[in-house]
Amino acid sequence: MIRRALCFPSFIRKSLLIPPVISPYSNSSSKIGAYNGYASQTSSLEVPDSAPYRENDEYADVDWDNLGFGLMPTDYMYVNKCGAGQHFGHGQLNPYGNIHLSPSAAVLNYGQGLFEGTKAYRKENGQLLLFRPEQNAIRMKSGAQRMCMEAPSVDQFVNALKQTALANKRWVPPPGKGSLYLRPLLIGSGAVLGLAPAPEYTFLIYASPVRNYFKEGSAPxxxxxxxxxxxxxxxxxxxxxxxxxxxxxxxxxxxxxxxxxxxxxxxxxxxxxxxxxxxxxxxxxxxxxxxxxxxxxxxxxxxxxxxxxxxxxxxxxxxxxxxxxxxxxxxxxxxxxxxxxxxxxxxxxxxxxxxxxxxxxxGSGTICQELYNTLLGIQTGVIEDKKGWIIEID
Structure with missing residues (x-):
């Protein structure tokens, strides 16, 4: 497959809240506050023919019926960098691939890193749904404080998830066939020798279509x-x-x-x-x-x-x-x-x-089954979200 650089025209940037790509060391910040504004929010997107997620390329060539929980690299990943003592600026979507790290990177030498996990689901009408992503963002900020790291704002985190999910939309399984697992990472990418916080941090998100985590599938x-x-x-x-x-x-x-x-x-x-x-x-x-x-x-x-x-x-x-x-x-x-x-x-x-x-x-009639059905129903849009947990993007 020929990979293309992902370039959003200005009207797409506006609808996705994607600012122009600038230096990753530009200053921008936002405090954790009331992020219920994200809840049940719909980000509408008009997709031009040149976008990598064209309607005539709706699904990747995947055997959805035999999908497990293994890595299946998708098209794009999100990358953002920040210097120590600064704030994350605007990241960008790059083709999925290896990242360049110094052998002295703090994450490699001292384990200075965090990760999160969330999923995007596809509705019957093609919309993508994210489940409580602001909670992942808040948890990452809290973890970053404990690990002496810079962290993206809640706004940046959620918007980066939206971008990554949309750019990899053809990898989101059909309804009932699984989800697109999104893995945000925050790592100390800057080089150090003595034990100390890194001088640079990288926030990135990659994605993989998945289904059941355990080999037993849905079995107990x-x-x-x-x-x-x-x-x-x-x-x-x-x-x-x-x-x-x-x-x-x-x-x-x-x-x-x-x-x-x-x-x-x-x-x-x-x-x-x-x-x-x-x-x-x-x-x-x-x-x-x-x-x-x-x-x-x-x-x-x-x-x-x-x-x-x-x-x-x-x-x-x-x-x-x-x-x-x-x-x-x-x-x-x-x-x-x-x-x-x-x-x-x-x-x-x-x-x-x-x-x-x-x-x-x-099995049937258990508390577990009842809660599973309710939670999955909300996550997939089958049950009405009355709690403001879902973000709709398309």
Whole structure:
């Protein structure tokens, strides 16, 4: 395929809020405030014949029925750079490809980096939908403060997601066939030798069409409670979506998968008595009409799907508790499920703890299925968004 530089005429820049490309070190800033203005916002776009997402090129050549959760590079990625102590200016869309980094880049030497994850869905009328992207932006800004990094404003973050989704529109699966996973990254790209914050930061977004995260697809998960390895410790970075949190879980995760499990459920590092998280998602347990999930006390990531599911569950009349959840409560639970951007709302069929296997309700009529249907319905436009969570772009 011949790749073209992405050039938006002025009327497209205006409708997308894309300013002319200027130096990435230009000053611009905005404070986090009331970003509900994004909610249910529609960005209308008239597409000329020269745009890379022409109507006669509606879908990429993909076997949508057999789509998994693997990297499938799309056409364009968003890139923006910023010097230390400055503000991000205007980024631009470039053809997807490798990036140039110094071997002394802070992200390579000291792990100074953050990432986010969100999805774009396609409606039957071709519109693309984003789900609560301002929450990802706010979480990245909070994480950047903890990691001593510059971060894009909420406006910049959301607009960059819009641009990336539209430029890769032909890679957004048909309705019901999956979504376009969008991966924002913020990395210390500047060169350092001694341990110090980077002198330059790069904010970029790439995309890949995806479907089910786990190899089981929509089948119930089979988890293993890990007691030898910790995911996070008190006063660490467990509540931050930093890249350095994820590689340490690989050994336990690979070992569990080798033994036939879907993933690992971690316990708190201090007492080994309370549930924390699965490797890449939050955990919920249900008993009767009461749902419990570990509180975000500094070691647990405040997932956006988690937050949304809690609100939806309360709307459905369930009691939801955010608290310390003892591992022993797994013995009495009726249901267990996981939440996350990649996994959605995933049922857990079994958990093994100290050689004891516990099984849970799954399938039709469960709380998990009810919340999954509601959340996915809102995300895909099948259920009316009464909460202002959806941004419509086309």
């Amino acid at each position: 998960l089979n988890l293993y409670v890990e007691e030898n390895f910790d995911r996070a410790s008190r006063r660490g970075t467990g509540s931050v979506k930093t890249i350095s949190n994820y590689a340490p879980v690989l050994m336990a995760q690979l070992r569990a998968k080798k033994n036939g499990f879907s993933d690992v459920l971690y316990l708190d590092s201090a007492t080994k008595k309370n549930l924390e998280e699965v490797s890449s998602c939050n955990i919920f347990i249900a008993k009767g009409r009461c749902i419990s999930t570990p509180g975000t006390n500094g070691t647990i990531l405040a997932g956006i799907t988690r937050k949304s599911v809690i609100e939806l569950a309360r709307d459905h009349g369930y009691e939801v508790e955010e608290r310390a959840v003892a591992v022993d409560e797994l013995m009495e639970a009726d249901e267990v499920f996981c939440t996350g951007t990649a996994v959605g709302v995933a049922p857990v069929g079994a958990i093994t703890y100290q050689n004891t296997r516990m099984e849970y309700k799954t």
